[in-house]
Structures are given as structure tokens and as C-alpha cells.
Amino acid sequence: MPSKPVFSEADKKVIQRRLRELCEECWIAHGYKKTSIKYLCDKADISIGTFYTLYPTKEDLFSETIEHIQKRLKEKVLDTNRRVGTKEGFAQSIKELLREYDSKPFLYNVNTPDFQSFVTKLPKETLEKIKFDSFEAFEQAAQAANLTLKMEPSQAYGILSALLTTTNAKETLAATCDYFAVFDCMADILVNSIFA
Template identity: 45%
Template sequence: MRKTIVDSQCKDELRNKLCLVCEECWKKNGYRKTSVKEICDLADVAIGTFYSFFNKKEDLFVETIIRIQERLDYQFFELTLSKEPTLNGYTKAIKMLYREYDKIPFLYEVNTPDFIALIKKIDSEIIKKLHVDSVNFFRKAIRKANLVLKVEEDFAIGTLSALLSTIQSKDVLDKSYDHIKLFDFMLDNLINSLFDNTTVIKR
């Protein structure tokens, strides 16, 4: 029984290591230029071990992005919003999300040839699982932070989604000014137009 637990922990650690290396390679080289051999070499894992976990390279990339989404969800709701369920906490959580997207470009560069090449090799049901429902995400966040809306909820969510999408223009923005400072400035000046700086009274 003890050996089974140790083996299970070891497998989980190896799987996690492969996903972490995959994430770094994906950021640096993209999906198409990243090989199974490169991932295994960097993770110090035998290729045979890799194929005991994944049938093909794409399976690792899918698991990696799912893990990233789960990590962002945890950071947004549990590490930030749960500790400060207010408008200020909500603003901090969105800033955190923007910074994470800035570090992981393939999360928003979904129309590039590299990302499309990956999608073509993934089952349609898995693609649905990868799709992030941003409307429900922000709806949940509004409830979690007990926010009072000044505008229609869908309008507020659409506005915030549009603001986050400016990450796609960061290279252009950086030619004039730091894009993160610009995002923070826009969010700080916009947020009070969408929500009251109060909270819902819980009954």
C-alpha cells in the first residue's frame, strides 16, 4: 500500500513537471517548434515515460492549458477575491489576471497559425472544454465580490472584457508607454463608472 502511494505521488510529480516544462517551451518557441524530445530533455524524463502519460504531444499541451486555466481561476477567486470581496479586491483580481495573460501570450494569441495548428489536432469536445466562458467568469466574480452595478451587468462584463483584450495590442502600446501602467490607469478610472464603491448587504 505504501509503495502504491509513493508511486502515485511520483507519477503526479513527473506529470506536473512535464506540464511546467511544456508551458515554458510553449511561451518560448510555440507549439509547432516544441518537440517531445525537447520537453523530455528539459524535464529529465525518458521519452518512454512521456508516452506512458500521454499518447501524443497535443495531449500534453491540452493538459497544460487546462492546468493554467485552473491556476488562474484559483488565483483570481481564492487568493485574491476571497480575501477581499470588495470593489478594491475585484480590481486587484482583474489586474492580476491581466499580468498573468501578459506572461502567457498563447492564452490570448488564439488566431495565430501556431495556435490554429494545435486546435486542428484536438478533438472538438476537448476544444469546448478549453473554451473559457468569460461572461460567466465575470458574472461569478461580481457575485463573489458582492458588487453593486451602476450599469447593466452584460454591459459591465463587455466593457471589462474589451479592456482586457487590449493585451493583444501590448507591443504597439509599449512603443509609447508601458502597457501595464496604461491598463491599470484605464481600469482604475473605469471601474467606478461600472460599480458602486459599496457592497451588497448580505441577508
């Protein structure tokens, strides 16, 4: 009987990083439901048994993947705001965020049946862990850009959150106009209204 391979902690981290990369690629292309453990293992060149020594369930890998994606997006927004440090830079980070959301609906649209089938399988503790605190991220981005609000932070956050939900109206708007041009104009106007 063949013995199980023994992996060092460094080996495990390399395999986990590769599985997260593959998970993100497959999630973007096919969604959660159509991404199988077998496919991920074949692509990562590991056995299904190895997968289960690293992740008790498929959902554990997906949860870890979404945590890394959220961290990466937050850092990208903060980096833009630290680097540019103006209202225009803040508006640019919002525009980039929308384009990221738009380009990967399986990954970011939490209202799709595919995404809902993922979250309904998660225990409450995991849901809390992956729950992204957008309000905190908004405050950090404004701080990173050294911007001063003209209104209560919760109101400013609500306005920008409502702006980002226009992705749901993209198809309707795109029938009569350039959706991204409309969004960009709204972002510029709203950021100028929100910050001094």
C-alpha cells in the first residue's frame, strides 16, 4: 500500500496558494457550483486526499479564497488613495472597483443563485469571518487620501454604496448609453459632493 506523501509547512502553503489561484480562476469562469474539487486537484496536480488534508470542505477553500480577494481589493483601493491622495484619486478607486465587480459577476454578485448556494452551506462563524466590512474600508480609503467629509460618514458611505449597486442596472442603461461613462460621471459628481 503506497504511503501518503508528507508535506512540509512550506509545501502546504505553496499548494494552498495554488488552490486559491485555481479556485478564483474557476469561480470567475464557471461559478461556485460548477467548480469541482476533482478539477481543482487535477489542475494543481494533487490527489483529492491531499486536498482534504488541507481543506475539510470545498467551502473552506472558497471561503479562504474570498478572504484573500477581499484583502487584495482593499489594498488596491487603499494604495490608489495613498498614492494619489485627492478627490479625483478617490473617484478613480471607485471606478476601478466597479470595473472589477463588473468583470467578475460570479465572484462579486452576492445575489446570484450560484453565490447564494455557496453562502447557504457556510456555518455562521465562517459567514462572519468572510463578511467584508465595507464601511470600515470606506473610512480607511478616505483617511488614506487625507480627505475630509462634508457629511456624516454613514451618509457618505450609503451614497457610494448606492452608486456601486448601479451594476444591477447596467443592462438597462447600456441599451441607451455608455454605462461606464454614466457611472464615471456620477462617481465624480458624488465624490465632489461628499468630500471637502
